[in-house]
Amino acid sequence: MRAEDVRTIGVVGAGTMGQQIALLGALHGFTVGVHDAIGEALKKAEAWAHTYLDGRVDKGRLTRAEADAALGRLTFASDLAGAVGQADLVIEAIVEKLEAKRDLFAQLDRLTPPHALLATNSSTIVSSRLMDVTSRPEKVLNLHFFNPPLVMELVEVCRNAKTTDETVAVAMGTCRRLGKSPILLKREIFGFVVNRLLWAVGNEAMSLVEQGIATPEEIDTAMVKGARYPIGPFALMDMNGIDVGYLVRMERYRESGNEADRPPRIMVEKYEKGEWGRKTGKGWYDHSTQGAEGRKP
Numbered sequence: 067m068r069a070e071d072v073r074t075i076g077v078v079g080a081g082t083m084g085q086q087i088a089l090l091g092a093l094h095g096f097t098v099g100v101h102d103a104i105g106e107a108l109k110k111a112e113a114w115a116h117t118y119l120d121g122r123v124d125k126g127r128l129t130r131a132e133a134d135a136a137l138g139r140l141t142f143a144s145d146l147a148g149a150v151g152q153a154d155l156v157i158e159a160i161v162e163k164l165e166a167k168r169d170l171f172a173q174l175d176r177l178t179p180p181h182a183l184l185a186t187n188s189s190t191i192v193s194s195r196l197m198d199v200t201s202r203p204e205k206v207l208n209l210h211f212f213n214p215p216l217v218m219e220l221v222e223v224c225r226n227a228k229t230t231d232e233t234v235a236v237a238m239g240t241c242r243r244l245g246k247s248p249i250l251l252k253r254e255i256f257g258f259v260v261n262r263l264l265w266a267v268g269n270e271a272m273s274l275v276e277q278g279i280a281t282p283e284e285i286d287t288a289m290v291k292g293a294r295y296p297i298g299p300f301a302l303m304d305m306n307g308i309d310v311g312y313l314v315r316m317e318r319y320r321e322s323g324n325e326a327d328r329p330p331r332i333m334v335e336k337y338e339k340g341e342w343g344r345k346t347g348k349g350w351y352d353h354s355t356q357g358a359e360g361r362k363p
């Protein structure tokens with residue numbers, strides 16, 4: 067198969083990532099089947115797609131005909147087979163739990179055409195931990211989109227030891243057809259590229275606070291004004307959730323056993339106090355007086 071031969075994409079998991087990846091595919095001319103284990107989540111994703119497209123039409127970014135054509139290419143299926151049975155490529159975007167993903171990949175192997183690529187959008191689970199439940203490890207890989215997938219241009223494509231060059235070429239080419247700029251990771255590493263670099267900056271930022279060198283506000287100002295970051299590391303942690311940052315560092319520490327990978331002390335304190343950022347009204351910043359969205363970076 068070549069990238070040009072990919073016509074149908076299956077998306078499993080219709081949450082934050084899946085609903086946008088599905089719509090992205092439909093907007094770029096692919097036929098897309100979406101499935102979620104929770105009927106309510108599927109309904110919400112469908113309603114969101116309509117609202118999003120209506121908004122684009124209202125703003126003059128899409129014609130009504132283009133929006134309707136995208137909706138016409140999108141199917142929300144309550145059964146997994148209905149979403150992936152014809153797929154050339156499946157993108158899995160379900161809960162970040164290894165056993166759930168392994169169980170799903172085994173099902174995908176049974177339900178999809180033999181030529182289909184099976185990709186995971188996981189942020190932390192590399193595809194070599196999923197490939198052995200399938201009969202096609204050479205067609206299994208990570209396609210790591212960024213949130214929000216309709217906006218963020220990067221996809222990290224990560225091959226495992228068995229992924230073939232053909233699979234990589236199809237995946238890279240399909241990402242380009244989705245309007246993305248993919249980068250290829252030649253072998254697996256926890257956190258891929260972007261998150262590893264963000265963690266490094268975040269950890270150093272927290273270390274500077276722990277040492278009493280500067281406050282979170284000062285460090286954010288420094289990185290925005292001095293390094294042209296669009297958002298400082300503390301504002302970013304508040305936006306993404308300090309709980310998420312903590313849990314992912316704990317996972318990295320569990321995998322590596324390296325003490326240096328443990329979350330910094332002040333992050334552990336924030337996690338344990340339930341001060342997780344915008345979602346709880348308080349993190350490194352106080353978001354309580356500024357509505358659900360909290361302090362804009």
Ligand SMILES: NC(=O)c1ccc[n+]([C@@H]2O[C@H](COP(=O)([O-])OP(=O)(O)OC[C@H]3O[C@@H](n4cnc5c(N)ncnc54)[C@H](O)[C@@H]3O)[C@@H](O)[C@H]2O)c1
Nearest residue numbers: 079081082083102103104107159160161162187188189213
């Ligand atoms: N949120 C992010 O910023 C982000 C960024 C990049 C990658 N990711 C990765 O994307 C994946 C999804 O993350 P998300 O933030 O969209 O999660 P989410 O919780 O918003 O959505 C997950 C959806 O999957 C559904 N689901 C769970 N188990 C399922 C199953 N067995 N079959 C079908 N559907 C199932 C849930 O009902 C839910 O609707 C994760 O692997 C995560 O690591 C997330």
